[in-house]
Amino acid sequence: MALPSSARLTIDLEALAHNYRVLTAEAGGVEAAPVLKGDAYGLGAGPVARRLWAEGARSFFVARVSEGVLLRMELGPERPARILVLDGLPPGSADALAGADLTPVLTSLPQVEAASLYAAQAARALKVGLHLDTGMNRQGMTAADARALAQSPDRLRGLDVELVMSHLGTATDPTSPRSAKQLAAFERLRALFPEAQASLAASAGIFLGAPYRFDLVRPGVSLYGGGPFEVTHPALKQVATFEAPILDVRVIAPGETLGYGDSLRIETPTRVAVVAAGYADGLIRAGKAGGKGWFAGAARPILIINMDLIVLDIGDAPARPGQMVQLMGPNAPIDDLAAASGTVAHECLVRISERAERVYLGES
Numbered sequence: 001m002a003l004p005s006s007a008r009l010t011i012d013l014e015a016l017a018h019n020y021r022v023l024t025a026e027a028g029g030v031e032a033a034p035v036l037k038g039d040a041y042g043l044g045a046g047p048v049a050r051r052l053w054a055e056g057a058r059s060f061f062v063a064r065v066s067e068g069v070l071l072r073m074e075l076g077p078e079r080p081a082r083i084l085v086l087d088g089l090p091p092g093s094a095d096a097l098a099g100a101d102l103t104p105v106l107t108s109l110p111q112v113e114a115a116s117l118y119a120a121q122a123a124r125a126l127k128v129g130l131h132l133d134t135g136m137n138r139q140g141m142t143a144a145d146a147r148a149l150a151q152s153p154d155r156l157r158g159l160d161v162e163l164v165m166s167h168l169g170t171a172t173d174p175t176s177p178r179s180a181k182q183l184a185a186f187e188r189l190r191a192l193f194p195e196a197q198a199s200l201a202a203s204a205g206i207f208l209g210a211p212y213r214f215d216l217v218r219p220g221v222s223l224y225g226g227g228p229f230e231v232t233h234p235a236l237k238q239v240a241t242f243e244a245p246i247l248d249v250r251v252i253a254p255g256e257t258l259g260y261g262d263s264l265r266i267e268t269p270t271r272v273a274v275v276a277a278g279y280a281d282g283l284i285r286a287g288k289a290g291g292k293g294w295f296a297g298a299a300r301p302i303l304i305i306n307m308d309l310i311v312l313d314i315g316d317a318p319a320r321p322g323q324m325v326q327l328m329g330p331n332a333p334i335d336d337l338a339a340a341s342g343t344v345a346h347e348c349l350v351r352i353s354e355r356a357e358r359v360y361l362g363e364s
């Protein structure tokens, strides 16, 4: 059991379910397949997947084969979900994929070849997806690869292509012309595989309009409360609340220096709370510049973030040791913390470490 002096990460699965419904509605009713890579962005793939299954989700994405194997166990035989693996079929992974009934999203011609060979050896059809690159230049087959496959169906022998997908590089910036270019490229390529489901949009793509939604959307961060465009979205709820208790309250006199180094000179008497959280809990050290913690009804500036301690300017708010400060949650939105930390909500979520006690609300 965690002692009261530790930081706590509360995962509100009711809020997660709410966000799933918001995103499904926004997607106009096409299938929404939650992205659960990185242990569901650090929130726990098992509880998150089981709750989303209860909400009607039947397909899930993970990055690694190992994540897919674990997710299959977490879901159990009573929830026979389709689990799609974004890494596709890395060398040596075919048995693990087949053993856990995972669907690899193949990312290259050599992967297609390996999958087809495996299907021949196993003497049964293998369900696969194809990842087609439309301009992000990170993962997926080129347009030429896709055409080569479509023109010689032999290379797909033994493979049942259920899904073709691509990923947008600039979806979080609705003004970028690159998204429309990728959309046009994807429309051309998906037409080569007319039988397969098509998918282009992650969280942000869902909000770019109907043409981006195709047959299936792949929301990740917005399920967990991150705004699609890296700012808080009014219809989405915060799923993760990170809180830590006050250890001490003190007043720092003018002319004093706070913490390590000489840079933080105190100009006026400053009442601070010393809070039991730090970068060992996964908070990002850079977040002190502009980061805020919520305490006693107001957002309070963070002054320093060390490994185990945060110092927060609490003004004249009544405070005593043991009271909790919210560093992420409904009153300290993840996108604000991400902006202050010079990163994205995804990274703030996955960084929360094992030291923080996990509490789940609304488990199913």
Ligand SMILES: *Cc1c(COP(=O)(O)O)cnc(C)c1O
Residues within 6 Å of the ligand: 035, 037, 086, 167, 201, 202, 203, 204, 218, 219, 220, 221, 222, 346
């Ligand atoms: C991570 C990822 C997603 C989900 O992205 P979010 O921005 O978290 O919604 C969807 N598709 C692919 C290919 C991804 O890598």
